[in-house]
Amino acid sequence: MPIDGVFIAIGYIPAVGLAKKLGVELTEDGFIKRDEHHRTNLPGVYSAGDVEGGYKQIVTAVGQGAEAALSIYEDLMNPYWLEKRSGSSG
Ligand SMILES: Cc1cc2nc3c(=O)[nH]c(=O)nc-3n(C[C@H](O)[C@H](O)[C@H](O)COP(=O)(O)OP(=O)(O)OC[C@H]3O[C@@H](n4cnc5c(N)ncnc54)[C@H](O)[C@@H]3O)c2cc1C
Numbered sequence: 820m821p822i823d824g825v826f827i828a829i830g831y832i833p834a835v836g837l838a839k840k841l842g843v844e845l846t847e848d849g850f851i852k853r854d855e856h857h858r859t860n861l862p863g864v865y866s867a868g869d870v871e872g873g874y875k876q877i878v879t880a881v882g883q884g885a886e887a888a889l890s891i892y893e894d895l896m897n898p899y900w901l902e903k904r905s906g907s908s909g
Pocket of ligand 1: 829830831834836837867868869870875876877878880
């Protein structure tokens, strides 16, 4: 086939193999499902960056990483998973 050029696009498939192995829930599009604090469905497991989908740029990945780090700090000070546990046991 005669062509003038080829453009190869890489980096579109999220690298979520480890997340899958851990049991982290994914979105229908295959990205990590998380709340506004970057918490995943697994207590103590957070996400940031391209695996969350969205803009997939360095500046957003870094911002998400900072947000996730601050959430981790807050959650270590006030572990929400302990509240859930004590709530469920009455
Ligand atoms: C071709 C291309 C050009 C781009 N150009 C730009 C640009 O000009 N400007 C811009 O802002 N953004 C650009 N981006 C996007 C930018 O690279 C990403 O948004 C950014 O790197 C996301 O950072 P991240 O930390 O989320 O993921 P990544 O940088 O992909 O880092 C994830 C890391 O986790 C590692 N990893 C994955 N699975 C495992 C595992 N199981 N065990 C251990 N390690 C694992 C990977 O090897 C990788 O090192 C470009 C991307 C591509 C592909």
